[in-house]
Amino acid sequence: MPPVACPDVLPLRCQQSPLRPKMKASNLFLILFAFLLGISAGLAYGWFIDPVDFYDLTPDTLRADYKTDYVLMTAEAYRVEQDPGSAARRLAIFGVQSPSTIATEALVYARANGFPESDIAILQELVTALQAWSGIRQ
């Protein structure tokens, strides 16, 4: 049966015409495209424009410079207190890593980012103390 043009004035008849499957495919493609476009827009908005605001975070999510400063504070306190156990407890806030590893990472960061020599020396002192302390505990 040859294709029949579908006049606008006869929509009901048109639904039964042989052209109907071709129209549906075209529409389906448009609908799918709109759906995908919506997903993309939603992802872009949710990830980049207005991402989730986090709160009640744990310290392991802190930015590296804040972590390093926390370790530096611990090192400053250690320099006076000379209590590696107390320093280790303070560093335990960062989770599963060993205190000496945490201190070492901070030392590496401090060296790489131009911290003053005095701060680096304090961090180095803490690293040494915690390494010795870890050895004693093992």
Place this chain on the structure above:
Amino acid sequence: MKRSLWLFLTLLCALSLGTGVGLSYAWVVSPRSLTDSQPAALRSDFKDQFRAVIAASYAATGNLPRAQARLTLLEDSNPIEALNAQAQRAIAVGEFLQADQITALALALENEADFPAPFSLPPTSDASSPGNIDSTVTPFPSPDALSFVFTGTPEIVAGQTIEATVILNTPTPRPTRTPMPTYGAPFRLVSQEAVCNPNLPDGLLQIVVYNSSRRQLAGVKVIITWDTGGEEFFTGFKPELGNGYADFLMLPDTSHAVQLALGSEIAVNLVPPVCQTPGGDPYLGGYKLTFQQP
């Protein structure tokens, strides 16, 4: 025409549905990976730990500007109140050294004329936005890089015209190895009164400690001694009676002396007075001592 309208509505529905799915995924199923957060976003107990380490560092270095800069990272609405409250919590769990350090920092901040406004970190990539990580991480701003507004505490001389000297954008000095912070001027014993109240326990010694702004101070160690012994305790254990309140039951017929560990005048010869009820029955009264920082 109807077909076009139907198609338009369907596309709109598909677009909306897709947006909803995308948002659900981005906000609920898989939010952007969480790294590079700031101390202000920490859970409250971790903020307490952060404050405690700041106080310990301050106790070791005596570098108040640096401690202030670090405290501002926590974005407490009132850092001094936050420190005082934490000092009380530390006392409650027996962390007296930590309470001492936190109280010392709170006192030092109180003695500052002004607490500087929170500073802004130097512009980096939007570090607060998780996932938008720059490959080069900006180091923590050293005090040299921070801008503070310091107001000195001028010494007032009678007849002198005081001109406030405000130093703007002065680099903060690097920490120096000072032995211990100074806690400010010694507390003065501003009042000592005998209390005869039959509703109070016998021999009750009440102590209230204020700072120079007439605000009660928690976590201040009180030392009481008598002929055969002594006792140390802290203000703030009974917050319902005031943050700076502490009390002690004196021994009958014994002379007690009271002073604050931070340095104060000493109240001496505190022997529980003998009072009488309206019916004439004798009972032991007490004292109320008020210390204040000048």
